[in-house]
Amino acid sequence: MRIPCPICGERDLREFYYKGAAVLLDRPDPEAGDDAWDDYLHLRDNPAGVTRDLWYHASGCGAWLVVTRDTLTHEVLGAALAAEEKA
Numbered sequence: 001m002r003i004p005c006p007i008c009g010e011r012d013l014r015e016f017y018y019k020g021a022a023v024l025l026d027r028p029d030p031e032a033g034d035d036a037w038d039d040y041l042h043l044r045d046n047p048a049g050v051t052r053d054l055w056y057h058a059s060g061c062g063a064w065l066v067v068t069r070d071t072l073t074h075e076v077l078g079a080a081l082a083a084e085e086k087a
Contacts, residue, residue, distance in 0.1 A: 001069075004079045007061040019054035020044065022066045022085070048072055054082060 001013040021044065028036040048071055055065045064082035069075065 001074060001076060003055060003065070003067055003076055005057055005060060005063065005065065006079060006081050007063055008057065011057070011060060015057060015059040016065075017056040017058045019056060019064075022052040022054045022082070050077065055079075 002010050003013060003016055004010045025040065028040050050068065050070050053067050053069065055067050057063050057065060065079045066082050066085045067079045068077040070077065
């Protein structure tokens with residue numbers, strides 16, 4: 001897979017570190033209990049289709065990117081600097 005870094009251009013996947021989905025998670029209250037914290041820490045959606053993920057360009061410019069890709073076709077649809085993305 002090739003990722004289009006907005007700073008460095010298209011690069012191989014091996015230059016990047018995958019962080020996870022580019023969504024804000026609702027952090028439980030500190031007193032929420034073990035089940036709520038277990039869900040928060042360990043359970044994530046695994047969508048089929050278009051996703052937005054955070055990637056770190058570790059072997060390049062050091063930028064955090066939001067990469068839009070299709071998990072069914074492995075096609076990368078685009079990438080933007082995370083600092084410029086709106087929540």
